[in-house]
């Protein structure tokens with residue numbers, strides 16, 4: 001096929017040495033287009049995607065647009081009201097404006113049914129983030145169409161999360177140093193970053209990144225279809241979750257976009273197979289980048305660069321955002337989760353080879369990962385609170401700390417390997433609104449033995465002690481912790497797995513379309 005493998009992730013780099021990291025972008029690996037067989041496989045893939053329910057209905061698309069229009073109006077009223085209450089003239093109030101920029105998977109055009117809409121709201125400088133969120137929170141709390149309202153101010157990107165007519169919205173806000181925010185505001189040029197506070201840059205960049213990705217791929221439609229495939233695949237193989245140390249939407253988007261650049265004329269079925277070929281060959285921690293790193297003369301922001309910054313040398317699977325200031329979007333991936341991801345990519349490569357060789361079915365590639373069969377023992381992390389609202393915040397916090405638990409166990413028990421499950425489960429017999437459970441598979445590391453070995457009693461005791469320590473730390477670190485919020489950890493053997501896990505697992509295994517209609521399952 002005239003393809004060259006030589007430059008994938010470059011060199012034989014085995015350890016993270018900044019000086020030997022490959023920063024140059026290689027040229028396409030192949031300019032070949034699809035053969036007749038590729039065209040047939042692509043048609044089968046397309047059918048498979050439709051039956052898997054990754055596309056939303058026209059009705060839902062229209063509803064999303066209506067919801068965005070309503071949110072724009074509410075946000076605009078909100079800035080007007082805050083401006084007025086702060087004593088600005090009636091002219092200021094009249095001119096107070098916001099511009100809404102959807103980003104994330106919605107902007108990329110790859111969102112499935114039930115996906116969130118990530119929305120950037122740019123407002124005037126006189127309405128600060130806290131004021132905007134607090135005012136908007138009050139307005140939304142009174143609306144019947146709004147549920148699950150949550151303001152998260154202490155995260156890297158402060159966000160207001162809510163469901164509007166059942167559609168999940170993640171709203172971020174950036175006040176800009178303009179007296180009047182023009183409706184045709186252009187965020188593409190780097191100079192726009194000079195008009196916002198440093199803290200607002202990550203909020204603006206979500207939108208800038210999505211736009212840049214679309215600009216940098218050779219064929220947007222092929223990119224979209226391939227990305228839909230990989231998002232579905234990642235979900236089914238238990239790899240779709242940034243917070244648990246695997247890969248989130250942005251990571252999949254950049255990984256796929258790079259493959260599209262390497263094979264500019266390939267169709268989606270080819271690109272899916274090339275994806276696994278490229279990333280099973282990739283020499284991590286060489287970074288995946290879509291364009292060269294851009295530095296600014298003013299050096300106002302940190303641009304990811306292990307040649308300059310020691311901290312950036314700890315990235316194990318760098319996937320770099322394509323706009324200034326570039327960051328490593330996969331900072332949560334650890335050596336443990338990278339190994340799990342690599343194993344799964346090998347699985348993907350094997351399945352694709354069979355599909356290509358024997359004209360196999362796509363189902364085999366997209367098989368669900370049998371998480372609850374894969375390990376002899378599991379750590380069960382029970383999380384509870386007194387009501388639904390408290391549980392929502394508390395379990396979110398616990399989930400964001402699970403990565404730390406993985407590292408803690410592996411550090412304390414060198415022989416063990418941890419595999420966090422990306423889904424949360426609920427024992428319906430307790431009270432779904434007040435409890436949920438996370439699981440981690442545990443086994444001896446590969447080099448120890450290829451056989452499954454149950455943990456010894458002293459190991460079990462030690463793991464539970466590490467777990468108890470983790471539980472205390474999480475409670476201590478959670479700023480809104482209450483006596484009624486609890487977390488406890490137990491070990492469960494595979495044969496003793498509680499039955500609610502299997503009932504809910506089968507719910508997860510339903511297609512996305514059906515899944516989005518079920519409200520009692522936590523993503």
Ligand SMILES: Nc1ncnc2c1ncn2[C@@H]1O[C@H](COP(=O)(O)OP(=O)(O)OP(=O)(O)O)[C@@H](O)[C@H]1O
Pocket residue numbers: 103104105106110111112115116118205206207209210242248249250253321327328329330331
């Ligand atoms: N780790 C990160 N680094 C840089 N940007 C991020 C990161 N996480 C999220 N973002 C930004 O926020 C956007 C929305 O994140 P989100 O997790 O909703 O992904 P998504 O691409 O919308 O996929 P999904 O369909 O799962 O919602 C991303 O597209 C990206 O621009």
Ligand SMILES: [Mg+2]
Pocket residue numbers: 104105106115116117118249
């Ligand atoms: Mg999203």
